[in-house]
Amino acid sequence: MIRTEGLIHRYGECVAVDDVSLAIDDGECVVVAGANGSGKTTLVRHFNGLLEPDEGTVAVNGRDVASDLVAARTAVGMVFQEPRDQLVAATVGADVAFGPENLGLPREEIDRRVEEALAAVNLTGREEERVDQLSGGERERVAIAGAMAMEPDHLVLDEPFTGLDNPARNSVLDRLRALSASGTSVVIVTHDLRDVLGLADRVVAMADGRVAVDGAPGGVVDSLAECDIRVPETTGAEARDRSTRPSGRC
Numbered sequence: 001m002i003r004t005e006g007l008i009h010r011y012g013e014c015v016a017v018d019d020v021s022l023a024i025d026d027g028e029c030v031v032v033a034g035a036n037g038s039g040k041t042t043l044v045r046h047f048n049g050l051l052e053p054d055e056g057t058v059a060v061n062g063r064d065v066a067s068d069l070v071a072a073r074t075a076v077g078m079v080f081q082e083p084r085d086q087l088v089a090a091t092v093g094a095d096v097a098f099g100p101e102n103l104g105l106p107r108e109e110i111d112r113r114v115e116e117a118l119a120a121v122n123l124t125g126r127e128e129e130r131v132d133q134l135s136g137g138e139r140e141r142v143a144i145a146g147a148m149a150m151e152p153d154h155l156v157l158d159e160p161f162t163g164l165d166n167p168a169r170n171s172v173l174d175r176l177r178a179l180s181a182s183g184t185s186v187v188i189v190t191h192d193l194r195d196v197l198g199l200a201d202r203v204v205a206m207a208d209g210r211v212a213v214d215g216a217p218g219g220v221v222d223s224l225a226e227c228d229i230r231v232p233e234t235t236g237a238e239a240r241d242r243s244t245r246p247s248g249r250c
C-alpha cells in the first residue's frame, strides 16, 4: 500500500500539494487526473522519495519513505513525464535489462523479464536496436518496459501515453490491466482520461494541490466535469453504466 497523511509540498510560496491524505491499495488501479499545475506530478514524486514532504508523511508497504529510501525505490517503479531521460544503455535490450541486472537476478530471470516487458510495449524482437536510433515514442516504450521489468509492487506512470501510437497504447493498457489483476498497484497520472477510465478502479482528481474528487469512475464522471476535467463521451457513458455510486465531492 502507498499511503500519504496530511502531505504538503511547497515550492517557495506555491503550495503544490496541500494536505493530501490518500491510500492506494495493492492491486488497485488509480488514475490521478487534474488540470496542468494541479499538483499531480508533485504528489506522485513523493511515492518513492524523489521529493521530501514539507509536512505530513508518506509510507510504502507500511514503511516511512523518508527513513527507508531504498525500500521505497525498490517497491515503487516510476516512469516520468520525459521518460527518454531515463534511458541508460546503448541498446533496447540492455536498457530494459539494466534494472533487473542491478537487482542481481539470475540471467534467465533477467531474460524472461526483458522479453515480457518488451512484449508489453510492442517491441518484441528489437533488443539489439540502438536506443539513439529510436523514435521518441519508441523510447518512451523502452522506458515503460524498463520500469515493468523491475516488477515493482507499485507502478507509477506520469503521462505514459503521450507519444504512443494506438497499438502500443493498447498493448501497454492490456499489460497494466494484467499487472493490476495480479496485485501490482498501478497509478496513472494524466490530464487525458481517454482510454484509462476503462482500466481504473478509482479516479483521484487534483485541483489546486488538493484532492477534489475521489471515487470509482462511474460515480465521479459528473464531478470531473465540474472540475473542468474533460471526460470522453463514450468512456464516460461506459463508466456510468459500470457504476452509479456517487462519490465526488468537488
Ligand SMILES: Nc1ncnc2c1ncn2[C@@H]1O[C@H](COP(=O)(O)OP(=O)(O)OP(=O)(O)O)[C@@H](O)[C@H]1O
Binding pocket: 011, 014, 015, 016, 034, 035, 036, 037, 038, 039, 040, 041, 042, 043, 191
Ligand atoms: N520545480 C518546481 N519549482 C517551482 N514550482 C514548481 C516546480 N514544479 C512544479 N511547480 C509548481 O507546482 C504546481 C504543481 O505542479 P505539478 O507539476 O505537480 O502539476 P501537474 O498537475 O503535474 O501539472 P502538469 O499536468 O502540467 O504536468 C504548479 O503550480 C507548478 O508551477
